[in-house]
Amino acid sequence: MQILLDNLPTIIALATTGVFAGILAGLLGVGGGIVIVPVLYFLFQRFGVSPQSAMLIATATSLATIVPTSISSIRAHKAKGNVDFALLKAWGLFILLGVLIGSSVVTFIGGQWLSALFGIVASLSAINMLFRTGKSAITESLPGRVGQSIMAYCIGFFSSMVGIGGGTLSVPILTACNYPAHKAVGTAAAIGLIISFPAALTMLFLGQTPVDAPYGTYGLVNLVGFVCIVPLTVLFAPLGAKLASVMDANLLKKIFAVVLLITGVRMLIQTFI
Template identity: 75%
Template sequence: MDFLAGNLPTVLALVATGVFAGFLAGLLGVGGGIVIVPVLFFLFQGFGVSPESAMLIATATSLATIIPTSISSIRSHNKKGNVDFELLKRWGVFILVGVLLGSLLVTRVDGTWLTLLFGIIATLSALNMLFRTGKSALFNKLPGNIGQTTMGTSIGFFSSMVGIGGGTISVPLLTLYNYPAHKAVGTAAAIGLVISLPGALTMLALGTTPADAPVGTYGLINLIGFICIVPLTVLFAPLGAFVAAKLDANKLKKVFAVVLLVTGLRMLAQSLL
């Protein structure tokens, strides 16, 4: 109780993050990481953590929260036959290699570079949501072995470095190659587990806890954030989905894309200025 009383503002803010991320995930069908990372990044700075440390901890904590939510998502999509396990078998090793390389790099680089990278990915993702239609495939089919190896490794590498589950990168990339959208989303859930589990464990075991890290941080993962966020994302995602059924999903995604664009540009500015 003393611990809770002494850290109540932090705990309440992390609880609010879980509610917000879960609700948006259900409302818009977006991955939790693309919401959790920027929220934690700015939240931790509000509690006196440096921007460099805040980004490192936000990245690792986000990956940890994706583990249980991706398992739940895989089960849901698999029941509908939307997880392409053949693709996962072909890409799995290369995604894992990318994740391990990216995670190791996170434990050794300045957080400013991660902020810059997240800003770029968030901005591109927002522009994709705003201007690209679901039918805008540029290629008729996936590339050959070398191309798919590059795609899998890149998804693992960049996703682990910015704390996202892979859907933000893999879904638009797959649909670019005329891959069915529903299968892309379902398979992205499985890719999220391949990214988040080894990525989070690497950052927990090999990450050096920053001197200004918020209370409850081990390695680079804030365990209090993990405990507060995970159950609430699971709890509030169905509520978001229920609200989404009552509203215009396309308009909602456009609004979120604008918010994400502003967030991405703000993170780019903070890392460059």
């Protein structure tokens, strides 16, 4: 009981993160990782964790939270026929290879470089939300087998390194290749599971817990954060979806993109200055 009381501010902050991520996921259709990683990164620093350790733990914890939420999302999209299992079969091995290499790199790379990488990914994602309609394809179709293999590997590699699921990278990449948007979103949920499960396990069992890690951290995964965030994310995502039906979701998405861009730039500044 005393341990809970001593860590009550952290627990409340982590629970708030879950509520925030769930509402945004339902409201804007953005993946939880793109929200959870920067929130945990700055939150852990408020509780005395160094920026380098905070980034490592935020990345691993985010990936762990994506596992159950992606399973729930897969079931919903599968029921609507929006999961492309043929594409998953073609891409799965290359995504997994990228994940295993990327998550292994995280266990020994400095958190400073991960902060820089996330800052770049977040900034590019924000720019994509702000200026791309989502309807304008760059190419008429997906590239050949070699091109798709490279795309799948890069999605797995970079997603596992910055703690995000499949949607942040795979949806814009697929839609840019004239792939149907509804299938891109549904398939991205399955890609998220392929990314998050092995990556979280790698960081849990191979990662070395930083000396300044917050309470409940094993390997690089903060299990207290996992327990606080997951149920609240799942619980509040439907509320976000309901809000989307009565609010201007496009405007809110633009606002979120601006906030995400500011966050990405701030992480880059903190990394290099």
